[in-house]
Amino acid sequence: MPQVSLTVNGKHATVEVEGRTLLVELLREKLGLTGTHVGCDTSQCGACVVQVNDISVKSCTMLAVQAEGASVTTIEGLAAADGTLHPMQAMFREHHALQCGFCTPGMVMSAIDLVQSHPEGLTEEAIRHGLEGNLCRCTGYHNIVKAVAAAWPLMHGQTQAAAAE
């Protein structure tokens, strides 16, 4: 069986996998990182989004062996070692942007990439457009959009008050 070596949440791992193993299967089944979820089998729902070399990727759409040498961040790797939440996690909680929690890891990972890749700012419309790869059945997205908007100034080093000016 092929071997794949990669870094996940800052830790190095070398794992034997079948060639057909998906990255999400490696994360969930070989590394026990069950925070990344599988919500569909057609790459439509986005519950499995992780970051591979700082770019958000649907980990059900990538073979594990394609992650050779990559640095992968999952939902488990976002909070600081002392438990301090990433601003996106904190804003999801503050704005009640999750209910059942199943789409949440993928939604948070996608939202982080969306904010990071738009230093110029994000309109509500741009946030809605940017999240089109992630399905949520619980919230109606209203509070997710609010949470992402609130995380933008925190991630770009501005306070919310300054951003509002």
Place this chain on the structure above:
Amino acid sequence: MNAPFEGIGASVRRKEDLRFLTGRGHYVDDINRPHQLHAVIARSDRPHARINAINTAAAKAAPGVVAVFTGADLLTAAGAPIGGLPCGWQIHNKDGSPMAEPKHPVLAEGKVRHVGDPIAVVIAETKQQARDGAELLAIELEDLPVVANLHDAVRPDAALVHDSAPGNLCYDWHLGDAEAVAAAFARADRVVSLDLTNNRLIPNAMEPRAAIGDYDPSSGDYTLYTTSQNPHVIRLLMGAFVLGLPEHRLRVVAPDVGGGFGSKIYHYAEEAIVTWAAGKLRRPVKWTAERSESFLSDAHGRDHVSTAEVALDKDGTFLALKVRTLCNMGAYLSTFAPCVPTYLYATLLAGVYKTPAIYAEVKAVFTNTVPVDAYRGAGRPEAAFLLERLVDAVCHDTGLDRIAVRRRNFIPRDAFPYQTPVALQYDSGDYEATLNAALKVSDWAGFEARRAEAAQRGKLRGIGVSTYLEACGIAPSKVVGSLGARAGLYEVANVRVHPTGSVTVFTGTHSHGQGHETTLAQLVCDQLGVPFDQVDIVHGDTAKIPFGMGTYGSRSLAVGGSAMVKAMDKVITKGKKIAAHLLEAAVDDIEFKDGKFTVAGTDRSKTLGEIALTAYVPHNYPIEEIEPGLDETAFYDPANFTFPGGCHVCEVEIDRDTGAVSVVNFTAVDDVGRVVNPMIVEGQVQGGIAQGIGQALLENAAYDSSGQLLSASFMDYTMPRAQDLPNITVATENTMCTHNPLGSKGCGEVGAIGSPPAVINAVVDALRDYDVRHVDMPATAGKIWSIIQSNRPRMAAE
């Protein structure tokens, strides 16, 4: 500094979020048992066929495959044969005879009856090996004539889905006073009728269903981990009716569950398969649905066609309502399917209106489609859609004002308790209040200016209103028993005050997104004065919780919360006795407030923590009169349903060139009774509205005429995405439920019930120049484009 207020009425941030946001949620597919095997189900790809042969030899010989079982293996299982999946509700026909109730086999026996019907299970060391093994099954199917939809089912020459159900009829049921309705129609000034379809939906909780069966050979005990909204119900149904396992040998765990919306109420075949196979193979067996399987095996929702007629006097007062509905049960009866188009639907046909006479006839039929059961709202959205579309049709036909006709027919606020002609007695409500608030918040009066502005941009803008009602807080056991329920629908709470004064509550309700760990903890803060962070809510495990009926029908707070109040009352009553002893006072003189037992009129008091410690360390204790411990259980059976209701206002814009409908404003003003956590209520209502807008504009479970499900993936079934939805303005205008101690009514379903008619009423209003009276859901761009192309504008566009 004062501690933050965390009791009833506070938007406390959720306890459960920390684990969900850091990847520490604990869903069924996250669980792996030692030496676990993996199951893959081979399903029918034909809608209706005879099974001529199943050759399992190649699959059994495949690498890693441990066992293959078919329906025949279950029938001849050592010990007792495996029973069919039971139905929890029996409806009776007009003539008093019981409904047709054909067997629902765990694995197909002789025939398959829908695409997705399970035929065999392949169990292997790894999931991939099980999948590979399933590919090697040689299943010979001989196609039979197909009943693909409601219309096919009732054709005189229709094929039979079940030989034991002539005419494909499950039941032919009615409710109301046919004679009174006929008399009212005879003297009416006018009759308005409307034919409508309530589109078939697929719930699509984001977590696919999963189940793990585990067997302990040393004790003989079974454990089932399953994605369920009601683990005790599954234990009862599977244990007693399918596998013949006594409850004390069977534990059912429903850990974190990723959404349900009704689809995870039911007892499904896979739960029985993995549990039985675990015992047979003496190893844990795990199954997780792929999304494609979910589409073909989770119970679907809705699927009605109806004709509604209302008799009016010349002022638009409703004299009587007559409804005929044909509804789809699918190929087999799912657990609660028969009650959805009857007691959760026809009983709601009074809505918020004082219509004096109502008669409803409902025929339920079998088709070669996935079983249909309750989906968010369940029967009540169908009733609300019918009524609120009919009211707008009345206004269309008569020229009367949409708001005025509603006001004219409202049950007035001083008429409660109000007995409807369709069995329910409403306890409270104020429909004028929710309507007035919604009109104000949505700026109904300013709409024509917005329509004109949109027209300048080439858009057709419309506004729609719905004033709806639901019955939830399900349900008084005696009442539902008399209506055919094969279960009681009380709820259970065990409140355990620990020796240090912290509290664990074991609730029979189940949270799969509703935030019970937060809301129910707030009840404890409020009633016992215990800090929020010292309260834990435990749910979803039959080994921990005394009993429970689970979560559906917006019942958790109204019924489950009430059980908690009752159990906490018992804690306080016992605590007063202990306090009276310690404070050397009469029990009647002890007051309990803010976590303290005080001798009335004095400053002598004991905290709940001190009382709890005394109860567990009873050295100075009236041991002859009271038992040690501070741990109370209550069963609460509601006296009535609860009746949330309200008003939704939707504004849409239609692109003339493409027919695309955009919801540009949505306002909901609901009456949900006492609100414990406003933030959570708002989220529940928004989520329900998102599903309602999905039903109205996007979603449709489409079968072709050959019985294949066309919308069987997220590529084909249009789930609302962030871009499809507007911001949703939510407010409440509450009256209290009069018969439960919290005054709460429920908020989980109101959004999905009130919104579809508001959306379609807005779409029809937007098309006012195109001579449109009704648009069936979903109002897709293609459908609206066709209407715009084929209907000549009544007046020239500017």
